[in-house]
Amino acid sequence: ETEPLTSKKDISNCNEGEDCKENGLLVRNPKSALRLVEDGNKVHPSQGDKGEAAQISNGYSGVPSSVPCNGMEDAQCTAPAATTTTTTTTSTTCGAEGQQQLMELEDRETWSKKIDFLLSVIGYAVDLGNVWRFPYICYQNGGGAFLIPYTIMAIFGGIPLFYMELALGQYHRNGCISIWRKICPIFKGIGFAICIIDLYVASYYNTIMAWAFYYLVSSFTAELPWTSCTNAWNTGNCTNYFSKDNISWTLHSISPAEEFYTRQVLQVHRSNGLDDLGGISWQLTLCLLLIFTIVYFSIWKGVKTSGKVVWVTATFPYIILFILLVRGATLPGAWRGVLYYLKPDWQKLLATEVWVDAAAQIFFSLGPGFGVLLAYASYNKFHNNCYQDALVTSTVNCVTSFVSGFVIFTVLGYMAEMRNEDVSEVAKDTGPSLLFITYAEAIANMPASTFFAIIFFLMLLTLGLDSTFAGLEGVITAVLDEFPHVWSKRRELFVLGLTIVCFLGSLATLTFGGAYVVKLFEEYATGPAVLTVVLLEAVAVAWFYGITQFCNDVKEMVGFTPGWYWRVCWVAISPIFLLFVTSSFLSNPPELRLFDYNYPYWTTVVGYCIGTSSVICIPIYMVYRLIITPGTLKERILKSITPETATEIPFGDIRMNAV
Secondary structure (H helix, E strand, C coil), rough: CCCCCCCCCCCCCCCCCCCCCCEEECCHHHHHHHHHHHHHHHHCCCCCCCCCCCCCCCCCCHHHCCCCCCCCCHHCCCCCCCCCCCCCCCCCCCCCCHHHHHHHHCCCCCCCHHHHHHHHHHHHHHHHHHHHHHHHHHHCHHHHHHHHHHHHHHHHHHHHHHHHHHHHHHHHHHCCHHHHHHHHHHHHCCCCCCCCHHHHHHHHHHHHHHHHHHHHHHHCCCCCCCCCCCCCCCCCECCCCCCCCCCCCCCCCCCCCHCCCCCCCCCCCCCECCCCCCCCCCCHHHHHHHHHHHHCCCCHHHHHHHHHHHHHHHHHHHHHHHHHHHHHCCCHHHHHHHHHHHHCCCHHHHHHHHHHHHHHHHHHHHCCCCCCHHHHHHHHCCCCCCHHHHHHHHHHHHHHHHHHHHHHHHHHHHHHHHHHHHHHCCCCCCCCHHHHHHHHHHCCCCCCCHHHHHHHHHHHHHHHHHHHHHHHHHHHHHHHHCHHHHHHCCCCHHHHHHHHHHHHHHHHECCCCCHHHHHHHHHHHHHHHHHHHHHHHHHHHHHHHHHHHHHHHHHHHCCCCCHHHHHHHHHHHHHHHHHHHHHHHHHHCCCCEEECEEEEHHHHHHHHHHHHHCCCCHHHHHHHHHHHHCCHHHHHHHHCCCCCCCEEECCCCCEECCC
């Protein structure tokens, strides 16, 4: 056995200021060694080991390899005395692979400030879905009563998975593909599946932002274009019930805001459905091109630049939400909307669908399974308190969703008051229509409507931008970590190619029938695929990598071991939670309908094919892995579930391998 770094053995043979090697340990001098250990313990004190002698937290000794490097002697493998950084490893692989891993670890950038990371994660988690999806699902599933299943699913499903991904990324410091070499290599296909899912999301999510950008540009007028029925795109059914004339709302009445959205922005009347999408809207194409240009110059240099951009994109929405909340609360009839939003329907809690919706909402709101949390956390300092980060960011996300409901429903109450209808009639719009029709119409009829329209659509843009930054960063980090010899010095070029691919992939959503494509991808490309990916990820970490090993990894970073609650969630509750939601979705596929268009049956088949196209990477890679691994079937399986590369553990100026 080797002596630990804190060995009290006499090192009197070492001269002052010289390096000496004792018991296979490279030490500069006794005083500096002691100071190094003390400094390391200050970084991550262990709650249960404060009384013990100062030791390296993971218990591994810093010793040079017992295998010569490329045939050289041990003395040639150690760092020269002239260097300012001593690097010691226990890897038995001292060849090109080991040197490459060490180079990657030392060159890996980190966040400039802790707040950059927190704002980036919050910006990723808080997106457009918090504004439109949560309020609708809440009132649809029992109002205030829905908060009970939502909170339960967050505590036992969403937050543990969120915490798990942050811890994995921070400890192993790799993207969603190469990280599996250090966890369970046979599940590496999960990383490829995540990248495909992220590309699907980028192909339709940014189109919704292009719609918001179109609205933003159209808002710079004295009179907003969706307030009147005298425009070229309006029909005879257009009815402006906010006008001073005594207008009656009939069954066939269409608001000017709805006609602006469907006939001017989307132009869906020029498409017959998914089998006839029509031409491409050049206005939306220009909007999307500008958005991708902003995205590129925000992320091309890495987290150093994107970490600064999120200071605007992550904080600005909260300022606007507060302004809109105050304005909405002062509108006539606002109380009707709030009452409808929070009035509990306790009978709803007996319906399985409510619990499924609660689980799906918290899962897609926090966003594990997209590779983003792994990527962002991999740029953290090793001893960052990711436990605290997980609790803070997930709590902020859930509170934002809840507050957004008040912002939306105070305005819906105002709309119901103006129409002299029940709130349930006004709140029929779901998804983007809730923002681009109902809310836009309400804003247009407020005093200072131009100002409120501009800040509202700016808020939508910023909500979407940092989520796009995050999704693409998940792919970028994964590819650069997997192929560092190709792309590590060409990040700008790779990001440029990636944004071009995403832009070209979005062309189908820019057609006159593009809204139908967006709806199809939103329901099928991400939902069941991401749920399956995270289910397998949770199983691989808790059951194959080992919950004990994972908890030891967390202790290495934060200084204390996760309690029994987290262990039970990771091993059993979270996988059951994911299996429950996935099974419910697959057993009851959504019946898609948008505006007056009912999706034909074949679109369901196409949707499942899109969803399967990403998940299929997982079994394909498993088969490939077993084929290329030498040995008997049993030996192949054992090798494929055993981590193949060690994780570098930074300790002050020393880096060790956890083996």
